[in-house]
Amino acid sequence: EKGTYPYYMLKEIDDQPAVMRRVIQEYTDSMGKAIIDPEIIEKMTASDRIYIVACGTSYNAGWVGKAILEKMTDIPVEVHLSSEFGYNMPLLSEKPFFIFLSQSGETADSRQVLVRTNELDFPSLTLTNMAGSTLSREADYTLLLHAGPEIAVASTKAYTAQIAVLAVLAKAVGDHKGLEASKEFDIAHELSVIAAVMETIIDEKMAISQLVEEYLSETRNAFYIGRGVDYFVSMEASLKLKEISYIQAEGFAAGELKHGTIALIEEGTPVFGVITDKKTAAHTRGNLKEVESRGAHNIVIALASLAKETDQLIIPDVHPLLTPLVSIIPTQLIAYFATLQRGYDVDKPRNLAKSVTVE
Ligand code: BG6
Numbered sequence: 104e105k106g107t108y109p110y111y112m113l114k115e116i117d118d119q120p121a122v123m124r125r126v127i128q129e130y131t132d133s134m135g136k137a138i139i140d141p142e143i144i145e146k147m148t149a150s151d152r153i154y155i156v157a158c159g160t161s162y163n164a165g166w167v168g169k170a171i172l173e174k175m176t177d178i179p180v181e182v183h184l185s186s187e188f189g190y191n192m193p194l195l196s197e198k199p200f201f202i203f204l205s206q207s208g209e210t211a212d213s214r215q216v217l218v219r220t221n222e223l224d225f226p227s228l229t230l231t232n233m234a235g236s237t238l239s240r241e242a243d244y245t246l247l248l249h250a251g252p253e254i255a256v257a258s259t260k261a262y263t264a265q266i267a268v269l270a271v272l273a274k275a276v277g278d279h280k281g282l283e284a285s286k287e288f289d290i291a292h293e294l295s296v297i298a299a300v301m302e303t304i305i306d307e308k309m310a311i312s313q314l315v316e317e318y319l320s321e322t323r324n325a326f327y328i329g330r331g332v333d334y335f336v337s338m339e340a341s342l343k344l345k346e347i348s349y350i351q352a353e354g355f356a357a358g359e360l361k362h363g364t365i366a367l368i369e370e371g372t373p374v375f376g377v378i379t380d381k382k383t384a385a386h387t388r389g390n391l392k393e394v395e396s397r398g399a400h401n402i403v404i405a406l407a408s409l410a411k412e413t414d415q416l417i418i419p420d421v422h423p424l425l426t427p428l429v430s431i432i433p434t435q436l437i438a439y440f441a442t443l444q445r446g447y448d449v450d451k452p453r454n455l456a457k458s459v460t461v462e
Contacts, residue, residue, distance in 0.1 A: 105254075110449040112255035112347075116435050117305055119260050123298040123428070125249045126267040127291050135291035137275035143244045144279045146226045147272075150200035153180040156188050156216050157204035158459075160258040161265060163339035165204050167427045168269035170332050174424060175273035175285045185212035186462070189219065201227040201242075202269075206253060206261035207458035208236020215462060217241050230268055232261050246272065255450045256457050257347050259435045262339060263301075263428050267294055270425060293422040297429060300419045304432040307416075311433055314415055315440040318373045318402055325350050326368075326394075327434070328357040329377035330387055336377050336427045340434030347452045348441035357383075357390040370398035375434070378405040379418070379426035404433055 108114040130138055147153065153172060155165035162184055169180040181193070189212065201220050205213050208231035217238060220227055229242040232250050239245040248264035270290060277285025319325065325344060327337035337354035344352040355364055357376070368374070376391045378384045384405075391401050403414040406426060410417045416433050418426075442449045 110255065110439075112257055112259060112439055112449045115253055115255055115260045116432070116439065118251060119263050119432065120298040120301045120305070122250045122260050122264050123267055123294050123301065126264060126271065127294050129247075129249050130268065130271040131291040135289055137271045137278065137290055139246070139272055139275040140244060143228055143246075143272070144275050146243075147176070147178070147200050147276050148279055149198060150178065150226070151198045152196035153178055153200050153202060154195070155180060155182045155202045155204060156185050156213060157182075158185050158210050158212050160262050160339060160342060161204035161206060163335060163342060164262045164265040164269070165202075166335040166338070167266045167332055168202075168204070168273075170335070171266070171270050171424050172273045172276075175277035175282065175288060176280065177282060178276070185210065185216050189215045189462075192219070199225050201225055203227065203229045203238050203242060204265050205229065205236075205238050206232045206248070206250075206258055206265075208233040208238040209458045209460055210238070211460045211462045214238060214241070230265055232264070254457075256452055256455050257343055257438065257449075259343075263431065266425075266428055267297075270294070288422075288424075293425055297421055297425055300421055300429045301432055303419060304429060305436075307433070308436060311416070311436045312440040314402065315437055315444060318400055319348075319350065319437070319441045320444060322350060322371065322373050324367070325352045325373040325375065326360075326364075327352065327354045327375045327377060328360060328387065328390060330357050330383035331380050332427050333357075333377040333379055333383070333387065333430065336430050336434070337375075339431060340375065340377070340437070343435055343438035344441060346455060347438055347449055348445055348447065349452075350441060357387045360390055361393060365394065365397065368394050368397045368399050372399045374399040374401050375437075376401060376403045376405075377430055378403060378409055379430050380423070381409060384409045404430055406430075
């Protein structure tokens with residue numbers, strides 16, 4: 104029920120701190136240890152490569168999952184679009200392990216890949232919000248997102264829940280392998296910090312709404328740029344903006360912009376810079392300077408420890424691997440307010456369905 108909320112999307116954005124706490128509750132014990140079906144852990148540990156297959160927002164969550172999984176488990180991870188993978192399957196490793204990410208668990212593009220991997224007898228795991236869904240029934244294993252019903256077409260809390268559950272999974276596999284990186288990763292604690300930080304960002308709604316009025320009221324297009332996980336967040340942030348506000352938005356690897364796309368920057372083009380990674384912060388700032396000198400209006404979303412006074416959105420620090428869980432929140436609110444201000448239906452964008460059961 105959306106209760107007093109004008110739109111489900113706003114309620115679902117607000118739900119996210121509670122979802123993080125539910126993930127902690129469902130997947131960790133009182134000592135903070137990750138609790139995951141040992142069979143899943145064994146199968147993953149025995150695999151030589153993890154293939155994440157998904158569509159849309161779930162695909163974007165997959166990229167963040169790859170960054171976390173590789174760091175914690177030392178297993179290489181590939182991320183693929185279901186609709187591409189099905190008909191243009193890459194050369195697979197000897198012992199692949201498949202992870203299907205799907206909020207609905209019903210996406211036909213993802214299912215056709217699962218049917219194929221089942222024929223080939225490869226182990227598979229579905230991360231979904233829907234118990235008993237097709238992808239859940241047909242995969243060997245399921246981990247539920249516990250995000251609660253997501254009604255708005257634009258996915259928000261399923262994205263953060265997918266990343267959180269993948270982080271717990273990474274921790275469980277890393278611990279099983281006795282890896283140092285994972286030993287130091289107190290997932291229950293880190294996710295509770297995330298929940299609190301999400302709350303402080305959500306409290307900034309009005310400031311974000313004003314920012315949107317200032318920078319996005321006239322524009323037809325916009326860019327999000329970042330590097331590494333900040334690039335992955337940029338992909339999701341731009342998808343959110345374009346799918347509901349119809350502002351043409353691109354998520355770009357900050358360093359790649361100058362190799363072509365910078366040609367699209369005009370006087371007043373809004374460019375959002377996402378800066379949460381110490382090793383790339385200076386480079387992304389350099390790229391923001393490049394677009395500014397071509398007329399772009401920059402809006403910077405930065406982690407407090409990397410922020411400058413002039414940055415528009417400053418986010419309290421969290422664990423370096425989990426920054427997407429918090430840097431995505433202002434971008435969800437940006438998409439929400441841009442859509443609201445343009446007078447469109449936030450929950451039901453044109454041409455889109457919540458779950459797509461055709462290929
Ligand atoms: C789309 C939805 O068509 O399917 C997106 O409109 C969603 O919001 C995508 O991200 C994938 O859906 P699912 O349920 O497989 O995660």
